[in-house]
Amino acid sequence: MVKRILSILGGTLIVLVLLFGLFLFYINFTDYMPAPMEELQITHRNPKNIESETLSLMTWNIGYAGLGREMDFFYEGGKMVRPAKELTEKYLNQITNYMQSENNIDFWLLQEVDFKAKRTWRMDQAQLIGLSVPDYNVVTAVNYNVPFVPIPLSEPMGKVKAGLMTLSKFSPRLSRRYAYPQIAGWPDRMFLLDRCFIETRFSLDQGRELVVLNTHNSAFIADQLLMDKELQVIHDKMMREYELGNYVIAGGDWNMNPPFLRPENNYNGHLFKEAAVKFPADFLPAEWKFAFDSSVPSNRYVDKAYVKGSNGTTTIDFFIVSPNVGVESVRTIDLEFENSDHNPVQMNIYLR
Secondary structure, X not given: OHHHXXXXXXXXXXXXXXXXXXXXXXXXXXXXXXXXXXXXXXXXXXXXXXXXXXXXXXXXXXXXXXXXXXXXXXHHOOOOOOOOHHHHHHHHHHHHHHHHHOOOOOEEEEEEEEEEEHHHOOOOHHHHXXXXXXXXXXXXXXEEEEEEEOOOOOOOOEEEEEEEEEEEOOOOOEEEEEEOOOOOOOOHHHXXXXXXXXXXXXXXXXXXXXXXXXXXXOOOOOOHHHHHHHHHXXXXXXXXXXXXXXXXXXXXXXXXXXXXXXXXXXXXXXXXXXXXXXXXXXXXXOOOEEEOOOOOOOEEOOOOOOXXXXXXXXXXXXXXXXXXXXXXXXXXXXXXXXXXXXXXXXXXXXXX
């Protein structure tokens, strides 16, 4: 009897190992492997060209409309995987309503937009956002494309297809996706984001161009050397464009604190917590500018539902501009993480 039980257990274990091996083979075979650079399709809906020297930009990681005030997240120490469908719809409606109320913004740089994912009830958020603000030209790029994320085992995330979205009141000349190097090891990298940034180019007078970069850098990385390896790609791009005489603006969710960040004015009542890594202060020449708001956090930790002054918060969403771009103002809009684990950050600039 004992031998039979052991035989059954051994056979079951072999079957499970084989199934797990087949699953890894399937994920590896279907692994999303984008090229270092890819041209992106632009949805042209506004033919206007840039004529003013003053422009406004907003960067916002919308947290796939799944990480609003009521949510925590299992990957950061919480327990929840996704909100109820009604809550997801509410978050997305609030996000689009806010974008409609800020219709004077020239450029929106969005991160964590779901195209089709189990965690957001398979909504095409990019399409819904685009329809809500019809005056903008639209570009999207995929940075997360996994047929099945198996964690947590009790309620797997399942299929995820998501990415970045750049919207502009002006007609882009072209747009490209630039891949960051994979800094995660195997097999983790098959289930994580393939990080990238979107380049969008706009023609100006005298043959120059405005180059807007929308970035979403790696999260949950404590190794500064790995983050620096990723940053080198966008650094080289920014320097090359400026040397050509172009105006360069890079903004998004960098997942690291900007250099010299010191919270001011009591951080508007929030609890400050440093990010695991910081942007190296000497990574760019001194005349390049980091534009961020140190009086309001742009991101909260989602180890628990949001309670102001209780959750750790920090600043990881900001802009970098080339020396020929002047910064008039930059502010983080404190929405108190009502509909995302990030607050939007607005910057007004002028071209010298």
